[in-house]
Amino acid sequence: MRKPIIAGNWKMNKTRDEAINFALGVSGRLPNYAECIVCAPFIILRDLVKRVPTNLAVGAQNMDYHDSGAFTGEVSPLMLKDTEVTHVIIGHSERRAYYNETDESVNLKVKKALEYDLVPIVCVGEVLAEREAGKTNEVLARQINEGFKDVNLDNPENLVVAYEPVWAIGTGKNASSEIAEEACKFIRTELEKIFGNKANDIRILYGGSVKPENIKEYMANPDVDGALVGGASLKVDSFVALCNYKD
Numbered sequence: 001m002r003k004p005i006i007a008g009n010w011k012m013n014k015t016r017d018e019a020i021n022f023a024l025g026v027s028g029r030l031p032n033y034a035e036c037i038v039c040a041p042f043i044i045l046r047d048l049v050k051r052v053p054t055n056l057a058v059g060a061q062n063m064d065y066h067d068s069g070a071f072t073g074e075v076s077p078l079m080l081k082d083t084e085v086t087h088v089i090i091g092h093s094e095r096r097a098y099y100n101e102t103d104e105s106v107n108l109k110v111k112k113a114l115e116y117d118l119v120p121i122v123c124v125g126e127v128l129a130e131r132e133a134g135k136t137n138e139v140l141a142r143q144i145n146e147g148f149k150d151v152n153l154d155n156p157e158n159l160v161v162a163y164e165p166v167w168a169i170g171t172g173k174n175a176s177s178e179i180a181e182e183a184c185k186f187i188r189t190e191l192e193k194i195f196g197n198k199a200n201d202i203r204i205l206y207g208g209s210v211k212p213e214n215i216k217e218y219m220a221n222p223d224v225d226g227a228l229v230g231g232a233s234l235k236v237d238s239f240v241a242l243c244n245y246k247d
C-alpha cells in the first residue's frame, strides 16, 4: 500500500512570520493517513522545521547538485540537510521554463538528493502544445528516462514523482481526473522499465490547480497517490482541507 502524500508548494510566497503562523495554524488538524509536506523558500526552512507539528514534513523547492563550491546564489544538498528538511522538489516546470532546468540537471539533482537521504519530488509534465500535438507520452517518457538515468534506488518510498501538466499549473484549468490517471499510470509503466517491481511502491502525485473541491476525484484513481498543490496550499484552512481529503 502506498501512503498518500499531500504536498504544498509555496513557491516564492510567505515571509518567516507568515510561515510560522501557518505551522501553528495547521497544528493538530492534519490526518495520519496521508504524509503532509510543505515545500518552502530556502530562507525560512530552518525556522519552519523547528515549528511544524510532527506530522508535517518540510521540503525545499530546488537545490544545486554540487556539494559546495563557487556557485554564487546556489544552495547545496548539504545545506538542506543542515536545515533538517526531508524533501526537495526537483525539476518543477517553473524552473524548467525560467531557470534553465534540463533533464540532465534533474538527473544530477535526483542522484545527489538520494545520496544525501533527501526525498526528491520530481516533476514531469507536458506543455499545452505538446498535448495538442499528441506528444504527451513521448515527453513524459523522455523526462522519466533521462531524469532517472543510472539512478540507484534502494528504497522506492524515498522517491516521489509528480505529474504536473504545465497547462494546468496556476491556471485554474485542472486536468480531468481521467487525464491525471492516464498519465500517472503511464509514468508508472515507464518507472517499471527502469526500477522493475519497485515502481509499485513509488508515489506518483498529480499537480495543477488542485483544490479542496476537486482533490477527492484525483485521489480516487488507482495510480494517483497524492497531490502537489501550489495556490491552494497557501492558506491554513485550504491546506488542512486538502490533507483531510477523505473526510
Ligand code: PGA
Pocket: 009, 164, 168, 169, 170, 171, 172, 207, 208, 209, 210, 228, 229, 230, 231, 232
Ligand atoms: P497550482 O500549482 O496548484 O497553483 O496549479 C501547482 C504546482 O506548481 O506545483
